[in-house]
Amino acid sequence: MPEPAPVSAAVKLRNSDLASAVAEAREAYVAAHPASQALHERARQVMPGGNTRSVLMYSPFPTAMEKGEGCHLRDVDGRDYLDLCGEYTAGLFGHSEQRIHDAVREALGRGLNLAAVGAAETSLAGLICGRFPSVELVRFTNSGTEANLMALTAARAFTGRDAVLAFRGGYHGGVLLFPLSGTNPATVPFPFVMADYNDVEGTVALIREHADRLAAVIIEPMLGSGGCIPARPDFLAALRQATTEAGIVLIFDEVMTSRMSGGGMQARLGITPDLTTLGKYMAGGMSFGAFGGSADIMGLFDGRIAHAGTFNNNVLSMAAGNVALGKIFTPEVAETLFARGEAMRARLNGILTGMGTTMHFSGIGSMATAQFRAGPIERPEPPTAEEEALRELFFFDILASGIYLARRGMIALSLPVGEAELDRLAAAVADFAEARAALLPRA
Structure with missing residues (x-):
């Protein structure tokens, strides 16, 4: 080695x-x-760019990992690393948390793809509702991307308006990313109004100017892929006030920042949005996303808005999530x-x-x-x-x-x-x- x-x-x-x-x-x-390079060359024959997740690609080719244990990784060339990437915040529990492994094995033993509701999802929903100040009701998705799409859908249906205010440099998933200039062809074609992060005066002016058509303001309390840039508390407070005055749904994307306290940045700052989106680590490393908020908005999913997803309540994520939030990552x-x-x-x-x-x-x-x-x-x-x-x-x-x-x-x-x-x-x-x-x- x-x-x-x-x-x-x-x-x-x-x-x-x-x-x-x-x-x-x-x-x-x-x-x-050399082994990572060879694997990349083979991958390019069957996947555009040689990968299926753009963030992992860099020149001249990405390091290919073979295994992980605790907070350590080993690549296909036999080199060992201290893992401080942490799967972009999703790897909160490391690679070998025994309690999560046990929960997944136990769930596997009870069968996969049951095509039914189960007690584990109710339990996990209760844990989330009990921790995040804004979340009275919650639904699950497979990723933070899906959670943000559904939260925006709910805001548009609830308000009867169509536009969304977002921030340059923000990232809310694979189809909700906002470059500093221009647009990204992968971003869903909602009508967007773009603002500058931490610009109180400019953002409040935009909210007031477009109030009659804005359904939602969506913001990360700290830009994640945008450079770990925190939102100033006075900026978030100004957004809360301006959106309340205009009847606009304020969405906190806490897919990354939910780890900052038992109840995320909203609890740490004492600023409560209307909807919150979650994901990453919450199912112990299994695929997961969630969106939740006030009962009047989330109540739209009780018959008015259909919300599908084969794996929303998959047994592995539900089992691991109950252990991850209920027993390991306590407040x-x-x-x-x-x-x-x-x-x-x-x-x-x-x-x-x-x-x-x-x-x-x-x-x-x-x-x-x-x-x-x-x-x-x-x-x-x-x-x-x-x-x-x-x-x-x-x-x-x-x-x-x-x-x-x-x-x-x-x-x-x-x-x-x-x-x-x-x-x-x-x-x-x-x-x-x-x-x-x-x-x-x-x-």
Whole structure:
């Protein structure tokens, strides 16, 4: 099994400019991952782009993983990694939480595809309703994407209006993504009004201007794929007031941020939306999504709006979800994880500040993203060519040191990650900042 090396050892300080550094990092990556490259070449023969999930693709080819245990991964080339990607927040419980494995095995033993309701879904619904302030009634889906689609459908039916206000750089699923400029052909053709994140005055003005046609305002309390950029509390409060005044449904997409407390960011901030969407980790790593909210809106699904989905209440997700939320990720555990993430980000930013660079990590709690411009960052902006190159360099250098992050530089802590693992991350970030000091932006 190849041993990871410190960033400084891999770099050898051979490069004097950013383009050369990225090229060398790519060359080293290719040389170290022949099996991943071969698998990618085979995959391209049967899947466009060689994958079936775009976020996992990066040049020259993605690392293919073979197995996971706890908070560790092994790739098809036999290299081991500390997993800090955390399946983009869905891998909250790590790869081998025994209680979840036992629940899934027990459910398997009772039979699959029963084509019927069951006690497990009622129990899981009760857990969710009991934890999130906005959720009086809830329904399940297979993903956060579906949850957001159904929440928007409910808002449009409830208000009798058609348009949706969303935010540039926001992401609400595979068919609800909003680039910083232009549009994405995959996004559903609802009429959208676009606003800038954390812009109180501009967003409130747009809500008032379009109030007669806006059914919903949908927002992540922290942009996830948009760079782990938190919404300011006063901004969310202003949205709550403006939507209430105009009779517009306020939707909090807490697919990622629900992990920030026992009741998500809405409970932490004391701001209650009309509808909440959920997903990712909630079924213990099984496919899952949910949308819920006030009884008057959700009551539309009691006969007026049909909501189908063969696997909405599949027995594996229901069984794992009851254990995940009911026995493992309690509100107390959520608070501990939040504090651990806050301490991690403060530690990393302290290291970087001490080294005189404006590189830093944005985020809240157990989520963070590497940034290569001065902070605090309030809204996403198109990255410069230099920022994109530094992000790629950071990814490859940290990967070479044996730590697996999202390609975009995002960290999502899982419960098995402890102080020893965070020490290792801090050392790797410090080593990167020292080895690449000449290339990083200076304070």
